[in-house]
Structures are given as C-alpha cells and as structure tokens.
Amino acid sequence: MKFVGRQSDFVNALSFDAHEFETRPSDPRLAQWLQQFPPAVFSERLYQSIELMERYSIELAVDLSRQLNLTDQLGDWRSANELCSLLSFQPRFKLALRWILERLVESGCAEARSNGETRSYRLRHAPWQPDLKTLRAIGLSIDPANAATLDLLDHAAGLYRAVATGQQSADHTLLGPQGVPLWLNYFHNDNLTYAVNNWVGAVLAVDHLSTRRTLRILELGAGAGSACEILLQLLAQRGLLSRVERYLITEPNAYFRRCSQRKLTAQYPGVALEWASLDIDSPWNTQGISSGEFDLVYAVNVMHISKNLLFSLNEARLALATNGWLVIGECVRPYDDQPIYPELMFQILDSFTNVETDPEVRPNPGFLTAQQWRRAFSRAGFRRAEVAPDIDRIREFYPHFFTGAISGQKTVAENDSGSS
Numbered sequence: 001m002k003f004v005g006r007q008s009d010f011v012n013a014l015s016f017d018a019h020e021f022e023t024r025p026s027d028p029r030l031a032q033w034l035q036q037f038p039p040a041v042f043s044e045r046l047y048q049s050i051e052l053m054e055r056y057s058i059e060l061a062v063d064l065s066r067q068l069n070l071t072d073q074l075g076d077w078r079s080a081n082e083l084c085s086l087l088s089f090q091p092r093f094k095l096a097l098r099w100i101l102e103r104l105v106e107s108g109c110a111e112a113r114s115n116g117e118t119r120s121y122r123l124r125h126a127p128w129q130p131d132l133k134t135l136r137a138i139g140l141s142i143d144p145a146n147a148a149t150l151d152l153l154d155h156a157a158g159l160y161r162a163v164a165t166g167q168q169s170a171d172h173t174l175l176g177p178q179g180v181p182l183w184l185n186y187f188h189n190d191n192l193t194y195a196v197n198n199w200v201g202a203v204l205a206v207d208h209l210s211t212r213r214t215l216r217i218l219e220l221g222a223g224a225g226s227a228c229e230i231l232l233q234l235l236a237q238r239g240l241l242s243r244v245e246r247y248l249i250t251e252p253n254a255y256f257r258r259c260s261q262r263k264l265t266a267q268y269p270g271v272a273l274e275w276a277s278l279d280i281d282s283p284w285n286t287q288g289i290s291s292g293e294f295d296l297v298y299a300v301n302v303m304h305i306s307k308n309l310l311f312s313l314n315e316a317r318l319a320l321a322t323n324g325w326l327v328i329g330e331c332v333r334p335y336d337d338q339p340i341y342p343e344l345m346f347q348i349l350d351s352f353t354n355v356e357t358d359p360e361v362r363p364n365p366g367f368l369t370a371q372q373w374r375r376a377f378s379r380a381g382f383r384r385a386e387v388a389p390d391i392d393r394i395r396e397f398y399p400h401f402f403t404g405a406i407s408g409q410k411t412v413a414e415n416d417s418g419s420s
Contacts, residue, residue: 021055021138023048027397033389036207041199046192049146050341052139053193054400056150057341059130060157061103066127067161070100074110074123089164092354095365096160096347102339148185149193155182156345163348170348180255186345189226196403198230201300201329204388204405206234208325209296214245218294218319220280221302222251225260227329231298232268244271248294250278281307284315292321300329304367308356313380320410326382332404333367334395340367340402373406382408 026047034042065071073086080098084091101121104110109127113120132154139146155174162168173179189195209215215235222228228249235241249264251257254277261275278287280302285291297316306312316326331342343366346352353365361376362368368376370387377385385408394401 053341062127063130077120093164148191198227201405202231202234205327217247220299227300280312327407377408383411
C-alpha cells in the first residue's frame with residue numbers, strides 16, 4: 001500500500017482482493033524501529049492480528065454502506081454533509097459516515113476528490129458481499145484473544161444505523177450494562193491488540209523515571225486498571241517498585257474504579273496505591289491535585305477525549321514537579337485523516353466527538369498524528385517532547401502502525417500560566 005497526493009488517499013484498487021485475506025510476514029525493518037520495547041510485545045502474532053482487524057473493519061464498512069443505503073446515493077459525487085441530509089442522518093454522525101466512505105475508497109469501491117475543505121465521494125463499482133464469518137475465524141486462529149476486539153467491533157457496528165437515525169444513543173448503549181462486559185474484555189491485558197498500548201506507555205514512563213530515588217505517580221482515566229497493571233509490572237521488573245512513594249489512580253467511573261482497586265490491591269499489597277475520581281476537563285486543583293505534586297502524570301488512551309486538549313495538558317503540567325514527566329499512551333494516526341480500525345468502536349460516542357477543535361493540534365475529533373501531539377505538548381509548555389516508537393519513520397513502509405506514547409518534561413519551575 002502506498003500514498004499519493006492527499007496522504008489519506010489509499011491506492012489499493014489493483015492489490016485489494018475482496019475475497020481473500022493473506023497474512024504476509026511483517027517487514028523486517030519494523031523490528032529495527034522497535035528495539036526499545038520487549039520483543040514479546042510487538043510479536044508477529046500481534047502484527048497479523050492488527051492486519052486482520054484492519055481488514056475486518058473494511059468488511060464492516062462495506063456491510064454498513066449497504067445497511068445505511070450509501071451505495072444508492074453515490075452514483076454522483078456526494079460529501080458526507082450532503083449524504084447526512086439526503087438520508088436524514090443526525091449531523092453528529094458525519095464523522096462516522098466519513099470514516100465509512102474513506103474505507104470504501106481504500107478498498108477501491110469508491111473514489112474521492114477534495115475541493116478546498118470539502119471532500120466528496122463517488123462509487124466506482126458495487127461493493128462485494130462481506131464475509132465476516134470467515135475473517136472472524138481467521139482472526140481467532142491467529143489469536144483466540146482477538147475475540148474481545150472482534151466482539152466489540154461487531155457490537156459497535158450493530159448500533160450504527162440506530163445512532164445515524166437518532167433512534168439510540170451510542171453512549172447509553174455502548175457504555176451501558178450490555179456494553180460494559182465487552183469493554184472490560186477489550187481493555188484487558190490478555191487482548192494483545194489493546195495491551196500493546198499499555199506496554200508502549202509503560203516502557204517510556206519507566207525509562208524516564210529510572211534514575212529517580214522516589215516516585216510520585218498520578219494516573220488519569222485508569223478504567224479497570226490494565227495500564228496501571230503493566231506499569232507496576234515493569235517497575236517491579238526494573239527494581240523500581242520500592243521507590244514508589246505514592247501512586248494515585250484516578251477514574252471517574254465508579255464501577256471501573258472499584259474493579260481496579262480490587263485487582264491491584266490484591267496484586268500489590270505493599271505499594272502505596274490510592275484511588276480517586278478526576279475530571280480532566282475541570283480544574284484539577286479543585287479536585288485535590290496540588291501544583292508540583294507528582295514526578296509522573298500518566299494516561300493511556302485518555303487525553304484524546306479531553307474537551308479542551310491544551311487545557312488538560314496544561315493541568316497535567318501544573319501537577320508535575322520540576323523535571324517531572326507527562327507520558328501518555330495513545331492511538332496515533334499515521335497520516336492526516338487516515339481511517340483506522342479502532343475508530344469504528346469509538347467514533348459514535350459523544351465523548352469521542354464532542355470536543356473543541358484547533359487547526360494546529362486537533363483539526364478534527366478523534367486520534368491525533370505524531371506531529372499534532374508534538375505541537376500540542378509544545379504549546380502546553382512541555383519540553384523534550386517525543387513520540388515513541390518513531391511512527392513518522394515506520395509509516396513510510398508500514399502505514400497500519402498506530403500505537404505510540406508521547407512524553408514531555410516540565411523542565412523549570414515557572415508561573416504555570418501555560419499556553420492555549
């Protein structure tokens with residue numbers, strides 16, 4: 001696969017076989033750029049699993065294009081806005097609709113053109129009949145734990161029509177009693193397609209903390225504790241666990257908070273773990289977080305949903321002591337506007353889309369590129385901002401790599417006015 005012209009235009013029409021899925025070995029260059037991380041994390045099994053998920057999400061997009069009657073409207077050039085109007089979809093569904101359209105372009109079934117800020121689409125030929133059952137079987141043969149991601153993708157896709165027409169709220173359904181067990185399975189360290197996010201963030205965090213005599217850690221949006229579990233495991237492996245003076249684990253959802261507390265107190269009874277709720281979109285000093293209190297502020301897949309990204313980054317900087325680090329594990333988009341499979345699960349959630357945009361660091365809701373994250377950290381007053389692994393280099397030969405960690409340091413005592 002290669003990119004020409006607009007970076008998000010995938011040129012696959014000649015190489016994309018609609019009826020077969022072949023798992024080719026990973027590019028040998030990938031291992032060279034991942035030497036910082038344990039070899040078991042970026043295994044060939046994970047590589048094949050992610051390739052499968054990308055393909056599975058394309059099949060779901062094809063299926064959704066029929067369910068939503070998109071193909072009937074794409075005989076002429078149509079923008080996502082025009083399609084929302086023609087099909088009486090909710091305006092907020094535009095982001096998810098555009099994702100489906102871009103996946104059709106990637107598959108070769110549709111073509112796209114841009115006129116200024118307007119992106120339009122037209123069908124090239126009728127899509128094939130998706131074979132989700134066969135692909136699912138392949139995914140489970142690669143790794144039985146892939147069931148967690150496949151189940152959540154299926155469940156989310158099943159809500160698209162109801163969300164598009166305003167019959168259901170994705171937040172109510174996906175995050176309700178039926179959805180919670182699926183999320184718990186997905187955000188579990190047995191699920192390698194998600195756990196890789198926890199490992200990348202933890203490795204970078206521990207690298208930055210390794211020379212400190214004492215460690216005070218604040219974790220944001222910890223969910224059921226899978227990221228904390230890996231960070232504690234890595235601290236123990238590096239002989240740093242005894243240096244943890246305080247580890248404050250915050251999570252606004254009481255159920256998830258109780259889950260993590262039960263699990264982690266049993267695993268690490270001698271570590272100074274604490275639990276609290278924290279809203280990253282409100283001033284942290286009114287929620288018990290004092291200025292200069294922590295050596296590490298840590299989060300995995302949290303900051304991209306902050307209402308005002310620069311505000312939340314600035315609050316994190318305020319919470320850090322001089323020379324402290326902010327480290328966040330994130331799903332990082334390799335190229336601007338490139339569709340990636342995890343979006344299918346998140347982009348119908350109001351919490352994912354209802355954010356303030358910024359032309360430099362967040363032109364659209366959702367996942368950011370490495371360059372956008374570096375700009376955001378810089379504008380929030382962080383120094384030595386880096387993204388690891390080097391996704392900008394990796395994307396040149398493997399555009400489906402989107403797991404990264406971003407770090408930045410608070411280097412001097414300051415007035416903490418921040419940037420905006």
